[in-house]
Amino acid sequence: xxxxxxxxxxxYAIFTNIPLLVTVFGGVIIYSFLYPLPYIxxxxxxxxxxxxxLDNSQLSRTIxxxxxxxxxxxxxxxxxxxxxxxxxxxxxxxxxFLLIPQHFYRxxxxxxxxxxxxxGNASYFxxxxxxxxGLVRSASTLAAEVKVSRMVIRGDNIALASSQFTPIGMNLKxxxxxxxxYLNYIVPAVFVLILHQTLLIAMGLVTAGQFEDKVKLKPSSxxxxxxxxxxxxxKILLVRSCIMFAVYLALLxxxxxYSFEYYGISRLxxxxxxxxxxxxxxxxxxxxxxxxxxxxxxxxxxxxxxxLSSLPLVFSAGFIWxxxxxPTIINVIAQFSPSTPAINGFLRLNQxxxxxxxxxxxRSQLWLLVILYATISFILMTLKQRSFNDSLKPSE
Amino acid sequence: MSNTxxxxxxxxxxxxxxxxxxxxxxxxxxxxxxxxxIIWGVFSTGIAHDLPIGVVDKDNSSISRSxxxxxxxxxxxxxxxxxxxxxxxDTALKEGSIYAFVIIPHALEKNTLLGKSPQVTAFYNSQFIxxxxxxxSALLSxxxxxxxxxxxxxxxxxxxxxxxxxxxxxxxxxYQITPLFNANTHYGQxxxxxxxxxxxxxxxxxxxxxxxxxxxxxxxxxSWIENLHFSDLLIKLIPYILVFWLQGIIYISVFYxxxxxxxHGSWLLLIFAQxxxxxxxxxxxxxxxxxxxxxxxxxxxxxxxxxxxxAFMGVTFPTTDMPVLAQFWRAxxxxxxxxxIQIQQVNYGSSFINTTNSLLALVSFSSCLYxxxxxxxxxxxxxxxxxxxxTTDKQSDNKNNKKGYN
Numbered sequence: 001x002x003x004x005x006x007x008x009x010x011x012y013a014i015f016t017n018i019p020l021l022v023t024v025f026g027g028v029i030i031y032s033f034l035y036p037l038p039y040i041x042x043x044x045x046x047x048x049x050x051x052x053x054l055d056n057s058q059l060s061r062t063i064x065x066x067x068x069x070x071x072x073x074x075x076x077x078x079x080x081x082x083x084x085x086x087x088x089x090x091x092x093x094x095x096x097f098l099l100i101p102q103h104f105y106r107x108x109x110x111x112x113x114x115x116x117x118x119x120g121n122a123s124y125f126x127x128x129x130x131x132x133x134g135l136v137r138s139a140s141t142l143a144a145e146v147k148v149s150r151m152v153i154r155g156d157n158i159a160l161a162s163s164q165f166t167p168i169g170m171n172l173k174x175x176x177x178x179x180x181x182y183l184n185y186i187v188p189a190v191f192v193l194i195l196h197q198t199l200l201i202a203m204g205l206v207t208a209g210q211f212e213d214k215v216k217l218k219p220s221s222x223x224x225x226x227x228x229x230x231x232x233x234x235k236i237l238l239v240r241s242c243i244m245f246a247v248y249l250a251l252l253x254x255x256x257x258y259s260f261e262y263y264g265i266s267r268l269x270x271x272x273x274x275x276x277x278x279x280x281x282x283x284x285x286x287x288x289x290x291x292x293x294x295x296x297x298x299x300x301x302x303x304x305x306x307x308l309s310s311l312p313l314v315f316s317a318g319f320i321w322x323x324x325x326x327p328t329i330i331n332v333i334a335q336f337s338p339s340t341p342a343i344n345g346f347l348r349l350n351q352x353x354x355x356x357x358x359x360x361x362x363r364s365q366l367w368l369l370v371i372l373y374a375t376i377s378f379i380l381m382t383l384k385q386r387s388f389n390d391s392l393k394p395s396e
Numbered sequence: 397m398s399n400t401x402x403x404x405x406x407x408x409x410x411x412x413x414x415x416x417x418x419x420x421x422x423x424x425x426x427x428x429x430x431x432x433x434i435i436w437g438v439f440s441t442g443i444a445h446d447l448p449i450g451v452v453d454k455d456n457s458s459i460s461r462s463x464x465x466x467x468x469x470x471x472x473x474x475x476x477x478x479x480x481x482x483x484x485x486d487t488a489l490k491e492g493s494i495y496a497f498v499i500i501p502h503a504l505e506k507n508t509l510l511g512k513s514p515q516v517t518a519f520y521n522s523q524f525i526x527x528x529x530x531x532x533s534a535l536l537s538x539x540x541x542x543x544x545x546x547x548x549x550x551x552x553x554x555x556x557x558x559x560x561x562x563x564x565x566x567x568x569x570x571y572q573i574t575p576l577f578n579a580n581t582h583y584g585q586x587x588x589x590x591x592x593x594x595x596x597x598x599x600x601x602x603x604x605x606x607x608x609x610x611x612x613x614x615x616x617x618x619s620w621i622e623n624l625h626f627s628d629l630l631i632k633l634i635p636y637i638l639v640f641w642l643q644g645i646i647y648i649s650v651f652y653x654x655x656x657x658x659x660h661g662s663w664l665l666l667i668f669a670q671x672x673x674x675x676x677x678x679x680x681x682x683x684x685x686x687x688x689x690x691x692x693x694x695x696x697x698x699x700x701x702x703x704x705x706x707a708f709m710g711v712t713f714p715t716t717d718m719p720v721l722a723q724f725w726r727a728x729x730x731x732x733x734x735x736x737i738q739i740q741q742v743n744y745g746s747s748f749i750n751t752t753n754s755l756l757a758l759v760s761f762s763s764c765l766y767x768x769x770x771x772x773x774x775x776x777x778x779x780x781x782x783x784x785x786x787t788t789d790k791q792s793d794n795k796n797n798k799k800g801y802n
């Protein structure tokens with residue numbers, strides 16, 4: 001069999017495999033719209049809260065207005081006790097409330113440091129954080145105003161007073177994702193995982209499909225001439241990995257190029273830098289997928305295994321929960337999935353603007369995985385080919 | 397009577413099938429346990445602690461040092477490195493070895509004593525939003541505590557030793573923040589309690605598809621459909637539905653029972669909702685299988701349907717802030733209705749009336765079974781016509797097989 005024939009047979013095997021095409025092209029493209037969909041609005045805003053104003057002074061109404069002015073919360077209800085607030089929370093009409101105690105204004109004038117009460121529904125962390133942020137922000141603005149006005153009353157200069165209301169200020173700067181947008185947070189990492197998972201499935205489907213069907217349906221005479229049983233394993237692996245690499249290079253460009261541009265996600269890496277990570281990433285996944293295909297008895301199990309591994313891979317990748325807070329064993333196992341170093345590497349390169357020279361660790365880890373998985377898949381496929389050829393001989 | 401008999405027979409058959417098929421056994425019994433253990437393991441610390449941060453101390457005075465000690469004293473943070481320049485700190489932040497760094501300016505002490513209100517700047521990694529938020533709020537509270545101490549001390553001099561007045565001047569308004577329904581703000585419990593149902597949905601749907609497809613391993617599609625009654629199919633699923641339900645009951649008993657996670661609602665209602673969820677998922681799986689009548693293609697549909705479910709559940713990102721299209725897709729996923737009930741029961745102990753909407757939504761998924769029945773009958777009709785017109789169904793079978801082999 002010539003190279004040309006082998007290449008065309010591989011092409012045929014890949015591009016007539018409907019579940020594979022559905023997963024690779026359908027999956028990748030549909031996910032590129034479906035996955036970012038919930039996060040399109042980036043940050044939760046205008047959380048509905050209730051207010052319990054027991055003071056009813058001029059100042060307490062100023063707090064209300066200040067809270068309403070923040071983008072995080074919106075006062076939708078005026079109520080009179082905490083029980084009522086709780087009932088509304090349970091029903092889901094509000095997500096938090098603000099209680100202004102009786103004599104709030106009087107205590108403030110007496111410099112008694114009166115207490116405001118903020119409460120949010122902590123069943124939903126992001127909602128809770130948003131409500132608290134909005135309320136704390138309005139309360140601290142008010143506190144600053146009160147301090148400044150006291151300083152002015154004491155005879156300080158207003159300009160000086162407004163810069164001196166606190167002895168040491170803190171200026172917090174969110175870096176890499178200044179808007180704290182959820183889309184910028186989830187999508188760059190999950191897109192790497194989608195490419196990873198669909199490529200694994202695709203490789204699993206091709207490989208498992210070829211070694212599965214023969215048992216079930218084909219007469220052994222026809223099987224005998226199947227190229228995957230007659231050709232040298234290294235040639236098959238080479239041709240197959242080249243074709244799948246080319247396909248995924250195109251899909252990856254679509255994700256990192258068009259999709260990121262479309263969603264306004266930052267792309268700080270240069271193309272050569274990206275490529276130096278893309279090569280070991282795609283190759284390691286291709287060989288891992290081949291191993292998967294060789295180990296399973298039926299091809300649908302490829303999709304199943306990959307599907308079940310998705311959520312554990314997302315949560316052990318280190319972008320949601322700090323790796324230092326994870327059990328070592330989980331962290332170590334996760335390092336064997338190309339997705340873990342790849343998500344870390346692509347985020348650093350493309351979102352955090354790290355230089356490729358600092359990514360030596362990630363790159364060598366991925367290349368080691370390529371060598372490891374290429375060797376294993378070569379050995380497994382050779383063994384499988386031999387055992388099939390052996391089992392076919394006596395039947396002839 | 398004959399119904400119970402056929403049901404018992406079906407349990408026996410399915411039990412034999414499970415015993416023979418190691419993959420099916422794994423899916424039903426140990427894979428769910430393994431997956432739950434992994435997710436629980438990742439979040440087992442619950443509250444993030446000792447997140448590494450760095451400092452660039454350009455002042456090196458007693459105030460700057462006590463400020464740094466205050467950051468380090470926060471349980472969430474741990475100052476792991478002192479950098480000499482901002483560039484070095486920036487590299488470490490990009491590399492991910494620290495999650496934030498604080499720059500303390502020159503003459504911090506001098507300016508503080510002169511009342512010039514110097515500024516400390518903190519850069520935190522907001523690419524990892526969750527970690528970034530934990531770090532920034534810990535920094536802010538550690539800083540605030542120190543500043544309030546400093547100010548109270550200063551005011552104490554003016555107030556001639558009256559602590560309350562000095563405190564009142566330093567903090568003109570104080571506030572108390574109450575997290576309702578999840579008093580310890582335990583992030584692990586929050587995520588684990590949502591991730592596990594999402595994986596459970598995937599497992600139920602995928603396993604049901606595999607189970608439905610088992611007869612196809614030994615017979616052709618045509619002859620299988622010819623000899624099949626729709627009710628047999630449903631009876632076949634009953635033992636599996638019971639196993640799935642048991643999986644659900646086990647996970648809630650472990651978390652809210654054995655591990656003593658707070659649970660305020662009705663166990664009975666929650667377990668009933670789990671039953672409805674299992675039925676809903678099994679119905680969806682049956683439909684997905686009969687749309688394709690091919691296990692591999694059905695599995696692709698399952699992946700497309702169930703894999704992104706976690707993002708749509710509305711637990712990490714609120715449903716109310718999703719666009720309408722996302723809310724629509726969310727409504728098509730059984731698990732999002734179940735998670736509403738679970739959160740309502742576990743966290744608020746909500747009344748039955750508040751959960752009726754979600755319960756009804758779960759029930760409505762069984763309409764998938766009706767659609768499947770229609771599909772199945774249509775297929776059976778065309779199948780029997782085909783069998784009549786070409787008696788040689790083997791020929792067509794061979795033709796189909798050839799396609800993939802040239």
